[in-house]
Amino acid sequence: MKLKKIAAAVGAIALAGSLAACGGDDSGSDAGGEKIKIGIKFDQPGLGFKNADGTYSGFDVDMATYIAEGLGYEKDQIDWxxxxxxxxxxxxxxGSVDMILATYSITDERKAEVDFGGPYYVAGQDLxxxxxxxxxxGPDDMKGKKICSVTGSTSAQKVKDEYGAVPQEFDSYSKCITALQGGQIDALTTDDIILAGYSEQFPGEFKIVGQPFSEENYGVGLPKxxxxxxxxxxxIEKSFEDGAWEKAFNDNLGNSGYELPEPPTVDRY
Incomplete structure (x- = not known):
């Protein structure tokens, strides 16, 4: 995979002094203190998931850990x-969290309230x-088909309005998965990387169509x-270059059948 090169200015980042200080009281960092509080999803396999033993796993979790460590925090200093x-x-x-990595799409409306780093991933609605x-x-085959998503989601409305699908809404993706397994619905729709997590969770049972029909830029949510x-x-750019981003994907979603796309361009607005 051809990864873009980080600009020379980024390669010269003086992280050593400034980031080492992030764990102290006079760091100039918004997080500061002995802990960094990071918001993630607890119920998205392959992305942000709280395991039965109380540990956390997923692409967002690994990316959040990488960023936290770059900001001067050890793994045991992360409060999920x-x-x-x-x-x-x-x-x-x-102030409940210092940052959020939770399939958090960057939008103009949200940027008026919070800041974003990234994007660190570009997803698309798929099936x-x-x-x-x-x-x-592909999406044009959805007409008259029973397509499931979570209650009130824009995903469900989009497939109804633009593709003539018959939305079937549940309060969780896991219920859509059960219905898909039982043949009560024809497909589940949401962001492709979320679908990849479910495909990974049930090897051989499902496949992603692979024809995305929207674009979602996932960012690191930060206080304004x-x-x-x-x-x-x-x-984020460093993770693209040193292989950490690709490793985070492969470790969590590599067996899903979903191909890792090119890394996105970080928006330094």
């Missing part, structure tokens, strides 16, 4: 917080179908006016 979609801006505003199903090869934004962007 569950960030559901509805509370992400609130958590960043009230997950049973492995033996050849009736859906964050002093760490440039450092986070430097570390």
């Amino acid at each position: 917080k569950e960030a559901v979609s509805a509370n992400r801006e609130t958590f960043l505003k009230d 997950l179908i049973r492995a033996d199903d050849n009736s859906i090869t 006016g964050s002093k760490d934004r440039d450092k986070v962007n430097d570390l």
